[in-house]
Amino acid sequence: MNSLIQVKGLYKNFGSLEVLKNVNTHVSKGEVVSIIGPSGSGKSTLLRCLNLLEIPDKGQIIFNGVDIAKSVEVDKHRQKMGMVFQLFNVFPHMTVKENITMAPVTLKKMTQAEADEKALMLLEKIGLLDKKDQYPNKLSGGQKQRLAIVRALAMEPEVMLFDEPTSALDPEMVGEVLSVIKTLVQEGMTSVIVTHEMGFAKEVSDRVIFMADGQIVEEGTPQEIFDTPQNPRTKEFLSKILY
C-alpha cells in the first residue's frame, strides 16, 4: 500500500442530517485529488474529517499507517497536514511574517531565526516579500489566501488540504491563488482540493472525485469524469456548470 491517507467506511451526521454516508477513498503520496460536487454534498465535511476538524461518527482515517480518528495525538498529525480555508483565516493581530513563523516556533519545530528565514523564502516565492511587516488588513483577498497557503507550508506538511480556496475571492484574484496552488502541485505536493473551479480541477488533478448526497458517486481521471462521465448524477451536475 502506497497510500498516504486511507478513508474507510466514514460516516458523519450533523444532528439528524446524514452528511457523509459510508465514504471510502485513498490519497497516494504525490497525488493530486480534486473533490467536486453540488453544495451540501459533503465534500467540505469529508475534507475537514481528514484532519479531524470534524470528528467522524464512524469509520477510519488512516494517515501514515495510523488510524488518526482514534488517535489521542491529533495535534501531532495535524502538523503534517496543511489546511487552507475558504475564508483565509489569517491571523489579524500578527504581521505577515509572524503569521508564517508562529506555528513552527510555538511547536518548537524551528528556532525563530530558522522560521524567519523560511518565511522570507516563502514570501519571496509568492511575491509578498515587501509586505512582510504589514498586518493582513492591508492585504487583498488574493494576497491573504496566498499568505494562508505559505503559512501552512511553513510547517512542512506531507499533504495540503484546500477547502474551496478561491470561492470567497473577487474574480480577478482567483488566478493568482490558483497559480500558487499549481506551482505547489507541480513540485510534487500531495494535495486534496475541494473546488468549484472545474477548469482548474481538470488541469491539475491526477484523480477527480464527484460527490453527491454524502457519497462518492464517481471517481476517475479528469478525462473520465469531465469528458466521459458514466453516472447520470455526474452528467447532470457537469451539464449545469460552465467552465
Added chain:
Amino acid sequence: MSLIFENIIKVLDKYWLLFLTGLGYTLLLSAITVFFGAILGLFVAIMKMSKFTILKIKPFSIIASLYIEIIRGTPLLLQLYFFYFLLPMLIPALEMNKFACIAVALVFNSSGYVAEIIRAGIEAVDKGQMEAARSLGLNGRQTMKKIIIPQAIKNILPALVNEFVMVIKETSLASTFFVGDLMTQYKVVSGALYLVIEPLIIIGIIYLIVTYSLSKGASIIERGLKASE
C-alpha cells in the same frame, strides 16, 4: 436661577474638601470593584466556558450560569443590603468596617457583568481563527494563548472601561450606608445647609467629568487597538 448659582459658589467655598474626599472614596471604591471584579469575573467566565462534562451535564458551566443569573437578575441595592448584614455575621471583625462589606458586595456584583463581557469577547473571535490554529497543529491551550486571547482583549478592554463607568455611577447606591462616597457627601452637605439642588448639581458635574473622561479614554484605547490590526 442666579440664586442657585450664588449658592453653588458658597457651598463649594465651604465644603470643597468634603466633595474632594467623596470623589476619592468613589474612585477608590470603583477601582477596588473593577480590579477584583475583573479577576473574579475572569474565573467565572472560565467556569462558564468550561467543557468539563459528567453524565452529559457541565457542572462548572451550570454553576457559573446560575451565579451570573442571580447577580444580574437581582437589584444591586438588595445585594448591598445582603452583604452589609451577612458579612459581619460570618466575620465579626467586619462589624465596624462597612466600607469593606460594601466593597465586597460591589465586587461580587461587578464580577457577574465582567464574566459576561469576557465570555462575549472570547466568543466574538471568529471561529475560523481557532480552526486555522488547530489545523497548524497547535493544541487548545496554545491556540488560546497565541490566537484567541490577543484578539479577545481588543473586544474586552473597551467594554471593561465602560463597566468602570457603570460602577462609578452605581457606587452612589453605597451612600445608603454612608460609606463616604460622593453621594454620601451630598447627604452630609444638604443635611447641614438644608439645600438640595445645589450640592446635587455639584456632585452631578463631578460624576460627569469623571465618567466622560473615562469614556473618552475608552474610545482612544479602542482606536489604538484597531490601528494595530
